[in-house]
Amino acid sequence: MGAKVWDGNSNGPELKDIHISDGVFTDSPSLEAHTISAEGLTIIPGLIEAHAHLCFNGKEDWRAVYDNDTPSSMLLRMIDNSHKMLRAGITTVRDLGAPTDLAISLRDSIDQEVVSGPSLIVAGAPITPTGGHCYFMGGEADGELGVRVAVRERVRSGVDWIKVMASGGNMTPGTNVERAQYTQSEMRAIVEEAHRLGVRVTAHAHGVEGIRHALAGGVDMLEHCSFQTPDGSEPVPEVIQEIAETGTIVSPTIFGSLWGQENTQQYKKRATLTQDLIESGARMLMSTDCGIPHTPHENLSYSLEIMQNLSRLEPVEVLQLSTNRSAELLGLPDRGRIEPGLRADLVALSSDPTDNLSALREIEFVVCGGDQIPT
Numbered sequence: 001m002g003a004k005v006w007d008g009n010s011n012g013p014e015l016k017d018i019h020i021s022d023g024v025f026t027d028s029p030s031l032e033a034h035t036i037s038a039e040g041l042t043i044i045p046g047l048i049e050a051h052a053h054l055c056f057n058g059k060e061d062w063r064a065v066y067d068n069d070t071p072s073s074m075l076l077r078m079i080d081n082s083h084k085m086l087r088a089g090i091t092t093v094r095d096l097g098a099p100t101d102l103a104i105s106l107r108d109s110i111d112q113e114v115v116s117g118p119s120l121i122v123a124g125a126p127i128t129p130t131g132g133h134c135y136f137m138g139g140e141a142d143g144e145l146g147v148r149v150a151v152r153e154r155v156r157s158g159v160d161w162i163k164v165m166a167s168g169g170n171m172t173p174g175t176n177v178e179r180a181q182y183t184q185s186e187m188r189a190i191v192e193e194a195h196r197l198g199v200r201v202t203a204h205a206h207g208v209e210g211i212r213h214a215l216a217g218g219v220d221m222l223e224h225c226s227f228q229t230p231d232g233s234e235p236v237p238e239v240i241q242e243i244a245e246t247g248t249i250v251s252p253t254i255f256g257s258l259w260g261q262e263n264t265q266q267y268k269k270r271a272t273l274t275q276d277l278i279e280s281g282a283r284m285l286m287s288t289d290c291g292i293p294h295t296p297h298e299n300l301s302y303s304l305e306i307m308q309n310l311s312r313l314e315p316v317e318v319l320q321l322s323t324n325r326s327a328e329l330l331g332l333p334d335r336g337r338i339e340p341g342l343r344a345d346l347v348a349l350s351s352d353p354t355d356n357l358s359a360l361r362e363i364e365f366v367v368c369g370g371d372q373i374p375t
């Protein structure tokens, strides 16, 4: 009661009351309702993180910790990280890389209220060639037949998305971010198989070759899409145009390591690329790759501020990339806005983030699926 409410869609907040019943927003209070005063606070929809790794610790020693884990110690860290995210106002998390059985178990346990946590969307172990990026997660598959089997296995396990490593990655020595990891025909086989089974595909892709192969395969989304080239040359305009024309979604993974780096070449190149993608009309949502070094799970608010600087969007437009727009592009029509009938996910803040995104760090309380979370 008594709060300013930004519904996830409009240009700014307005004073109104919010009603919740059975985990969803409703038009009017239910009979047994209790009232929470939110006088002077600003309420926004729960935030959505589109690229997370709950199994990583967000620190330099991530790989040693990962390699020394037992399945149970890893699962406990995943639960702990999911709680950190929830307390930071993130009520939906898409996990794009964890051992498949652990990711599915945690998602289902949260859905069944065995443990508390944000709503999870999971891809399980990314599909990668033998020795390819993140091979240690157990997702190696080679050749058109091999990758088709890998897709079928994941769908049998119940994943929500297929994640494929289309280029090498910075975090796996021996792989090359500038080169494609799969042929175009392998990428096509992955997408064809996933779409036949009703699941969408997102591709980790840094260099231009990996992005091109992913586009040729017909993927639904590109992670990072950072256009890393051997000579640091500018992004290829025709590839950006193709991303926009095909409607391929860009999940830009704004890393914490960009914080305070405004004067570096890396930052300026990223700003140009972000603005070029937006100008081209490419569909974009917000993601951070949290769990990797310098990108703690609870720091989405910092990445949103970096995104505002990179993109020159208004705060309200940046917030949409983590609420309404993100839900739309991820295919989650039941969330992302404060509207009767939708999942009751919200964050109450002491000041208005549509004025200044730093307000996202002053959280008063979080509601996830209708339950108030202690912060």
Ligand SMILES: [Zn+2]
Residues within 6 Å of the ligand: 051, 052, 053, 096, 097, 289
């Ligand atoms: Zn990642």
